[in-house]
Amino acid sequence: MDIYLKRATLHMMDRNNESPILSDTLLDLTQHFVAEYVENKVKKIATSQTKTGKLNQESVLGKIFSLANKENFIATGQEFMENWAKIYTQSEDAPSSDVLMALYEKDSQLYFAFIKLAYKDGLTHFVENAENGINNKLVMNRAILPASSSKPDEAFAVNLSTLEYELIEKRFEFSGEKQFYFAQYLLAESEQPQASVDQSVSAVKKLAKSIGRKYEDDEYEVMANVKEALFDSFEEYGVIEQDFLAEKVFGENLSAKLEFKDGLRESLPTENREMDEIREISDKKFGKQKLKMDNGIELIVPLEVYRDANAVEFINNPDGTISIVIKNIEKIVNKI
Known part of the structure; x- marks a missing residue:
């Protein structure tokens, strides 16, 4: 800026x-x-x-x-x-x-x-x-x-x-x-401030998580979809575009998508006011997927890598567990 x-x-x-x-x-x-x-x-x-x-x-x-x-x-x-x-x-x-x-x-x-x-x-x-x-x-x-x-x-x-x-x-x-x-x-005589990006994102995540549980979707996948959808929405529109978000998060589940849209209309302002710096903020905040496993392993994956099936693959195992395969690594640096 x-x-x-x-x-x-x-x-x-x-x-x-x-x-x-x-x-x-x-x-x-x-x-x-x-x-x-x-x-x-x-x-x-x-x-x-x-x-x-x-x-x-x-x-x-x-x-x-x-x-x-x-x-x-x-x-x-x-x-x-x-x-x-x-x-x-x-x-x-x-x-x-x-x-x-x-x-x-x-x-x-x-x-x-x-x-x-x-x-x-x-x-x-x-x-x-x-x-x-x-x-x-x-x-x-x-x-x-x-x-x-x-x-x-x-x-x-x-x-x-x-x-x-x-x-x-x-x-x-x-x-x-x-x-x-x-x-x-x-500001009593003026338009009251709309929710900040953090407040809006928190409302979106809470709603998506609740609907995901209702339809028995994997929570990590729903949250990953939310983060990716938010990043794309800010990049393309400069605001949280509700229809776009619903399509990206629950696109294949019509009932969940409609419920998510209704929830977004209730919890987010009808008019998002774009800040000029929103894309820069979005890149820093949503440009990486941060994953924490129950065995203590944590991964920070850039969004463009996360989207690439030739770089990262998530496998649902028959016993209900999930395997993550990281592919085509040429060099590893141990940072202390």
Whole structure:
């Protein structure tokens, strides 16, 4: 995924003051380490846990982002930060943090991103001049920012043209109850986020496993079919295409296929919103079949190999057991 950073700012949410410390200036993106950090954090917004939706143009957030552009980026970020802080500070356990705001271009579309940078504890050195000479000490810093390679625990990115959004949210305690506050309060006037890829996949697997048991299909084969069907669906359509999935998983069993379709309609959203990065996520997540046998043997097989009968063969034995034959191996490397 290629993105082109335009602007970035860093704000602070200090729970001791119960009010945000808003920056009036831009981060210097000419500094390589700053630009690299911001870019890496933006790229981590799209994951298999990311939810999607669309802002109502007449909602508070819809009005804020409908007017957002390069010239008013700082003001837009400050306004959004103030709206977010009003909700966030009502939580009993939401911690202090920094907040990164970024304006960037992706596929010729302009996006605005909010990324919460949760603090972590870390040791650092401290040099002081003492009477007996220089004293090098270790001190605890309780406001270390997360690594650029880590996924944010909270993030929100909006396409400024379509107002479609991507959301990573986290539960915090409000009036003694853990809540996904971002969707419940900040997005209350807009389309609620659709299930993430992981949530949808979990629902698909649970449904397929239940129907497979009902029709006495081998569970490993049903799950393998599901994984392969999901990979193909994401590759071809960019979303979970329900009819395609049902055909691939239970194509030869009409009753199971119809039951699976009905279950998918009930458990999955009628409209899947595609993320631009979904095919990349799919390749990493579903591009390999991971098999674990009851004798302790585990196999990780690339999907293109798994599909090749000249490379892997599954044999159903008369006694009910299964044999796996791995064929045409030219070289084995023992990795310790």
